[in-house]
Amino acid sequence: MTRVCLIGTADCTLQYELLSRETSREALSTYDLERPFENSLALDTVSVGAAVSLLNDLNWYLTRFVDEALVQEPSISDDEWLSRDLARELRNGEVKPGETAEFCKIYGLERVGPDGGSMQEEAAEGSSQAGATASKGGSEPARNDTSDSVTAATEDSSDTAATSAGDGGSVWRLVEPLYVRRTDGELPTYDLRAVEKTLVVRLTEAEHSP
Template sequence: MTRVCLIGNDDVNLQYELLSHETSREALATYDLRRPFENSLAVRTVSVGAAVSLLNDLQWYLTRFVSVAIVQDPSVSDEEWLSRSLATELRNGDVEPQETAEFCKVYGLERVERGATAPAAGGSDPGATSGSAIRDGDGNGAGEDTESATEPDDETDENGADSTYRLVEPLYVRRTDGDLPAYDLREVEETVVVRLTESEYAP
């Protein structure tokens, strides 16, 4: 299955915005909705083509409410993601899966306690609007390899407080001899790798 993950802008509640508008709510109605990161929404689709089509259907909302839209397909990698542009090139046959690995953006993953940031304007219970629950996490652990984490589940810390993860400070890197430079912008537990088109790469 191919996954699509949307990360909301800092000043909006993404779940509320997508599920309170009729068109986007209907586009997402058939999917099992997940929340792998803070202020995110993720779904599983049947193929890269279906993922790109869903993103195209949501275009009006993506330009207004979404900062990052990424796609993960097992034909490319079980751990790394593709930018929307790269996924579109893959769908169109302009690039082969083995040709997608050179240019990347690596995000740090920072753990935050649930409720540490104030809810964005627009409400805090999008599930009440949509009529369907949004599940935290994506059924996967963070993984032992901190350079290739995908979607960590929400966790409970040693004090019993719920926590989640947010993407922070992307580092643009270029893969050399199969290896990516280490993420060094700040101290983080995990990272998320997003493969880019050459035109998106900005060292």
């Protein structure tokens, strides 16, 4: 299974933004949603092609509410992720699996405490931000905040996040990416701050050196 993970921008509540709008909610309705990191949403698809297609379907929302769209393909790596652009190149045959490892960025992962609220409460807080985020341009797809499907989806995502977070409900937050190149199969050590864990994202050359 190919995994997709969306990391929300700092000025929005990602689950609220995606699950309160009919188009994105329907696109996500067939997937089991999880929250592996703070303000994130993750799911499993059947292939890199399906992952890229889903991200294309959600593109309106990605440009407004998502800071990172990541894809993880087990046949390439069990613990490193691909950027959306690199996953697209892989799907299109523009790059071979063995050619994806050179350019990377490494995120630090820091543990943050529980927010003390449910996903429904996060959604309520997110409603006050909706006007500001919608003003980023383009017409906003229809929203239905009070539907049973939104409530059920946010409850399921919250339960999974609480289960996976552990340690009293704390979650992991992505911090300060370090851009690196793999040399002789090895990545440099993340040294921007002291962190317990790191997350590696493989990039296209253009993303590494814009």
